[in-house]
Amino acid sequence: MKRTDRVNFILNDFDKDSYSRDLIKWFKEEQRILPWRENQDPYRVWVSEIMLQQTKVDTVIPYFHHFLEKFPDLKTLAEANEQEVLKAWEGLGYYSRARNLQNAVREVVEEYNGVVPANPVDLGGLKGVGPYTKGAILSIAYDTPEPAVDGNVMRVLSRVLRIEEDISKQSTRKLFEELVREIISHEDPSSFNQGLMELGALICTPKTPSCMLCPVQSHCRAFDEGLETELPVKSSKKKQKKSPYLLLLIQNEKGDILIEQRPEDGLLASLWQYPMVPLQDIDRDSVPHWFYGEYGLNIELGESSGQIKHVFSHLIWEMEVVKAKVVSGNLDHGRAKWMNNSDIEDYPFPVSHQKAHSLY
DNA sequence: CATGCGTGGTC
DNA sequence: TGACCAAGCAT
Structure with missing residues (x-):
């Protein structure tokens, strides 16, 4: 089956609007207060999204505060020494994130007049900005209805839509992106994307999801069939x-x-x-x-x-x-x-x- | 598509 | 203790 047909098949009989409404309502009421949620400054959103890659919120918070204090805007970061940036990243891991971020920020200052691109092509062309981060910045900073599919989103939607594809494969991420394109709220894409991730972080957790507290339980096919702990399917890693x-x-x-x-x-x-x-x-x-x-x-x-x-x-x-x-x-x-x-x-x-x- | 790339927390 | 997990990206 073609992916487009697959998407239509999966969403046939799924009440997108109701799901989206329940998710956004919950997010607006229950979202955590986080430093990068204070405003929509694209630079702050960008820095937070890079730091949050494969990294817990609790770990990121102090680094985010310190980093923004030291490099409050694009220009400051563009002009800093690389060693200084790495020092601010010390202990956070995945250090190429820091170097790519600074390189990309320099490109924005030089090529885009210091304005973070608001279109997918230019934004996605920046170093370190992949499909997820691109969608996160476009939706959160610019209110654009683009998918931002991370591990949370794949876990939540695997369960809600009862999808059994292996989420460690890249083709699976594309399936979820197409599904989100169909489901995402055009009135509030930011709350929709963040709501999906927040739900994955707080309720729809990997091991023991809190289904009884879930705002979209009534939409969830996995819960309906008692499969919530069987999903998502994820192939195991090799050991070190x-x-x-x-x-x-x-x-x-x-x-x-x-x-x-x-x-x-x-x-x-x-x-x-x-x-x-x-x-x-x-x-x-x-x-x-x-x-x-x-x-x-x-x-x-x-x-x-x-x-x-x-x-x-x-x-x-x-x-x-x-x-x-x-x-x-x-x-x-x-x-x-x-x-x-x-x-x-x-x-x-x-x-x-x-x-x-x-x-x- | 698979692998390289950090670190800290949990069970 | 080891296995798994966490808002991915580059190659």
């Missing part, structure tokens, strides 16, 4: 690979500590860290020799001062933290430098290395 490392806290004679900047692309791009010895490849006894080859310094290892684990989505670093002292040699490494302990505020670190620093 573990990699062992030695993490070195190395002091020189001045008491400065050795740090290095990660590559500009990939994992934790452009962040700073303490030197890490991959024990997968390097024999423990040959660490000083390996280290001399990489950094030009002869070091003497001290006692182990703890274990730190860094769990990523797709891998796990298991790091043994070891203090070390420089015996001789000169630092010869393109991305490494000595950091005075009081300068730590100048360098964005991943969380695992912030923890390591506390052992220093």
